Amino acid sequence: MTSPIRETAGNSSRKIDGCYHCGLPVETDSFRLQSAAEELHFCCNGCKNAYLLIQQEGLGSYYQSRTDFASRPDEKQMPEEALYRALEDRIASKGQDGEQSFLEGTFLIRGIHCASCVWLNEKILRNIDGVISAEVQLVTSRVHLKWNPEKTDLARLARAVSKVGYRLLPVQEKENVELKKASVSLLKKMAVAGFFTGNIMLISFSLYAGMFSFMDELTKQFFHFVAWLMATPVYLYSASEFFKAAWASIRNRVLGMDILTASGLSLAYFYSVYVTLTGKGEVFFDAVCFVVFAILIGRFLESRIRLKTWYYTHNLISHIPDFARLLNAGVDIDDLDEESQVRITPLEDVRIGDRFVVRNGEALPVDGRLLSESAETDESALTGEFRPRQRKAGEILTAGSRAAGEKAIVLEATSTHATSTLTRIMSMAEESLRDRPRSERIASRAAAIFIGFVLLAGVATFFYWFEIRNDLPGAILHTLSLLIVACPCALSLSIPTAILVAMQRSFSRGxxxxxxxxxxxxxxxxxxxxxxxxxxxTGKMHVSRIDGCSAGKAPEYLLLAAQIQASTGIEHPLATAFIESAPKHQRLRRDDIETTYLTGRGVQALVPVNIAGGGADSFAKAAYHLGSLPYLEELGYGIGAVSLDGIATPVGFGRTLNGQKELLCVFQLQDTxxxxxxxxxxxxxxxxxxxxxxxxxxxxxxxxxxxxxxxxxxxxxxxxxxxxxxxxxxxxxxxxxxxxxxxxxxxxxxxxxxxxxxxxxxxxxxxxxxxxxKPDLRLLTFMTRLSRRTRMKIVQNLSISFGYNVLLLPLAFFGYITPLLGAIFMSLSSICVVLNSLTLMRAGAEETPQEP
Known part of the structure; x- marks a missing residue:
């Protein structure tokens, strides 16, 4: 039961530490409440109302259990009805089952800090009539919602969380079904194999103990049947992974590792069945279970490494919103009224040249050139650096960057969603997961040769023990041991695990x-x-000096040069330098300028100019050339001696009109x-x-x-x-x-x-x-070190796998290794290879680039 609350008058003499809801400084004493225990002060009416709402909902215990302050409610930026209606329409159109009476989707809740925030948001959402379920994850700040659209809508849910200082935002979900499905399947099969392996070992210990002490035949046969019962699910379900792959290898006429594994398992299983039914010999059901469990452990670890690497890349694209706020044509960005002058447009419909608005806390849907005078952005989704960056008009911002300033910013799209920087990065990441390096392909061919050799060695082992030693049980036993020992699991894991771990580490470092x-x-x-x-x-160039121009003409030439560069659409530090140096609030992109970009030289532009003495409507096309001094010299412009400031880059600007060439000026672009x-x-x-x-x-x-x-x-x-x-x-x-x-x-x-x-x-x-x-050259040295350590780990892994086989194959041939002992050694070699590869995640942590 909550304490009674009443409003109190101002002018309290008590020292105020901060807002009771959000923790921000309290600049006025106008917003306060009196509870039974103490007087509560708030920084604004929004925080005061948020506190009252939480109390009215019966959720007052939130304030006692939270570990951080809540976000401050922004009454000026309440959720837009149009955006959430569009989101709801898209969810409804994505093939929802017609028989379902609910909609569902995953969203981001901005402002979650602790478990109390999770609890509060879940309670608020679940208390809304029409919400079927609301599950919030603390780690990802995601909420999975199910709601009845006939009783409530998405906009109402967004308003509910915004009233207490949180924001419900759309996210782009991209699932890798195959990777997840494979990982879950391996986990289930490994769990089954692990369960029965642990239990069958109890039976095996009893059987091994019976070999050294009296055990009657009835008890022994009973244990054999129990072991058979336990091994059968492992053989039919958990080992099906190997049989499917072996069959695929046979159909494609390829000697795969799974042929060896399937052969050894089948030989051990059916021989043990024979022993169980006849009562002659010893069973090896324990070896069947242990081999399957050990191999599945290695494969599961590899699948988790692969899936975790994919999650790293997936987190990038998840920051992209599904919709963009496009600015209507003709709207002045200095007199922006968002509600009436923007339209909500699906991400796929954004085109190059469209102007769009991004509000505080929201991510850019596509790459864009900043039109607002300045902006503060959070680019941690791309660079991992959580420090906000100050941006100026004319700079290119990448998709996924978040607007961190108080005001909304306006940008001009320089890409579509399909061609944005973040989409390209995601495509590269997905391709890297599919790619097999040359060394892995060579190792696969070596493994195929090795498997052929082992199969011949198995035949030789059986022949030796059966024909020469005249021992059929021994022939089966030692052939089985050799096939288990020779399984090249460690070899197949030695390269891909090292590569995957290295790629995961490299991506985590940018x-x-x-x-x-x-x-x-x-x-x-x-x-x-x-x-x-x-x-x-740094590439952050600026025009430091303009030489050789007529008096008073420098601002005019600088503006025209900026307009020419903007019209090319080229993203280059030189172009950005002119655009950023141009007068503010000038529209740079002009439809009447025709440009041709000459790679490595400069820009040629045809610009309409008024002909002197020809009247107000008398225009001609003048050819302007903006580029390197050698380029202008090639065109016939006279370039005199140019003095440079440090490492400044000179850029010539010339005009050709009626066959007359005139060097207008030389821009000095400074860099550091x-x-x-x-x-x-x-x-x-x-x-x-x-x-x-x-x-x-x-x-x-x-x-x-x-x-x-x-x-x-x-x-x-x-x-x-x-x-x-x-x-x-x-x-x-x-x-x-x-x-x-x-x-x-x-x-x-x-x-x-x-x-x-x-x-x-x-x-x-x-x-x-x-x-x-990240724009940090130290990442280059980090990558060179990592590549060398990865090569060293691959050599170590191959040495472990080959050394293990070379050492144990002769022992198995001459009968010094039992199937169970072979399974243990085989699993140890695979686990050693995986663990050795995983050391790449922590090795050289001191070499990780830090901020300069």
Whole structure:
């Protein structure tokens, strides 16, 4: 029963520590209540009403059990009816069973901190008439809802949680049914095998004890029948995994590991059945159960590693909302009235160039260029860094980033959902899980040869004991032991487990590998080539100086250059520098500008200009050229001596009108070297050669090389020249190229391993083999270390598996190993391989990149 509550007048002299509901500072004494125990102060009317609502619902114990303050209710941002109606319509249209009287879906509850938050949200939702069930998960902050649409709707549920400071948000669910189904199936079969293995061992101990003391035949036969009863579910159900795979191998005429396993299990099982029925010899039902259980343990661990790796990647795409708030045409972003000027649109219908609105706490549905003057974003979904980032107008924000500021932000879509950076990352992750590296394919072929050898060895063992030693029970027993001992489970696990663990570790640290074989190749790298802008330098360029222009013309030329760059749609640090340096609130994208982007050179634009003396309506098309100084010199513009500020990049701006060429100005774009670049290059110099490949002049290239410790540089290079240089380096050894721009795509493709950042241009993303989700060069050294440790683990795993087989096969042939002992050794080798691979998750934790 809750305590009576009444409102009190202001002007309390008691010191106020913070809002009783959300913990924020209390700036006014206007919102307070008197309970039986104490006087409660609130920061706003929203928190006060949230407290009253919780008390009215009979949930006042929430405040006694919580471990953190609740979120502050925002009365200005209550749930939008249109958004939740659209969500409900989509859920209803996704093939729900017509006979069902309810709808269900999974949503994110923003603001959950502790178990008390889970309890409170479940209680509030379940108390609403029409809600069938509400199950909240603390770890994921997800709620699975079932509700009757005839009694309530999704908007009402969203309003209910928002009144107490939480937000119900849509999430995109992407299920990997096959991986989950396989993992659950293995778990069930392993549980059955484990249960009967534990119980059958009790029978086996009794039988083994009877071999050294008196046990009458009736008791012995009884134990045999009990063991048969226990082993049969294991053989028919748990071992079905091996029989299906063995049959598939036979149909495809491939010698698979499961042929060996199925043969050994069948021989042991049916021989034991024969012994049970005839009473002659000893049974090996315990070995059947133990072998099945041991192999399933290894396979289950592998499936969990694979599933966990998939979960890492799945968490990325789950941040993408199903809908976007598109801004209606003609709306001024400075005079934005969200309710009447936006429309809710399905994610798949968002097109490049659409303007959309993102509210506080919501994720970007697609990549977009920021139109608002500034924004604060949380990009932890992509980079793992929970520190908000300050963004300026003109910057490109990636899908999945969350708006963290108080105000809604407006962006212009630079991608569709299918072409967004996050979708590309997800595609790379899924492909990496399907891919088999070259070493694994070689190991599979070696295993097939080994299996053929073991089958011949099994025939030889049976022949030796039956024909030469004249011992049929011994022939069956020792052949069975050899088949069990020789099972190449450890060999089949040695490479994929190491690769999967390494990929999981790399992704958890902000690196995504396109194909597993690139991890192996990186371990052999001898040459490291770097682009300059956005790679060795931060890529956060700005126009620091404008030289050679007429008096008062600098702002006009800067705006026109920004409009030309915006019209190209190219994502490049140089383009971003002009767009960010342009006057605020200017519409940059112009329909009357025709642009042609020349990779590695610059931009040619046809812009209508007014002809002097020709009247107000007299226009002609002028050709503007914005690009590198060598490019403008090729076109015939006279370029004089240019003095550079440090590692500034000069960009010429010229105009051709009526055949007359005029150099308008030279922009100086300043950049800074990444603070971690020198230490990264110093470490890479120990492993091989480092080289800078840049389109900038020799002066800039020399300064960057000297400042970072790179061993050599190539200056004034076109994209084709970069590609040719990479081809030369490939002849001398494994070559790695790190770049992020459109100019680097051909070089990235030409290298053995191409590496780029997630913030790179879209073309670079599609050309790269490894993606660094954080803009930190230390991830490169982390990946090189990890690749070498992975190679070492693979060698160790192969040594364990081959060493085990080489040592125990002769012992099994000559009868020194029983089937049960062979099963124990076989399982130990597999478990050792898996555990050795898992050490990659903790090895070298001290090498994980930290914030500079």
């Amino acid at each position: 690196c995504l590998i396109h194909k597993a074989e690139h991890l192996e190749i990186l371990a052999k790298a001898k040459h490291f080539a770097f682009d300059k802008t956005g790679t060795i330098t 070297i990444r603070p971690e670049a020198a230490s990264v290059v110093a470490e890479l110099n120990k492993a091989g050669d480092t080289e800078l490949l840049t389109g900038d002049g020799e002066q800039t290239a020399a300064l960057v090389t000297q400042g970072t410790g790179l061993r050599s540089f190539q200056a004034s290079m076109t994209p084709e020249q970069k590609r040719d240089r990479i081809a030369e380096l490939r002849k001398a050894g494994v070559t790695v190229m790190l770049g992020d721009g459109v100019n680097d795509t051909v070089a990235l493709s030409a290298a053995h391993v191409g590496i780029t950042f997630a913030e790179a241009s879209r073309l670079a993303l599609y050309s790269a083999d490894i993606l660094l989700l």
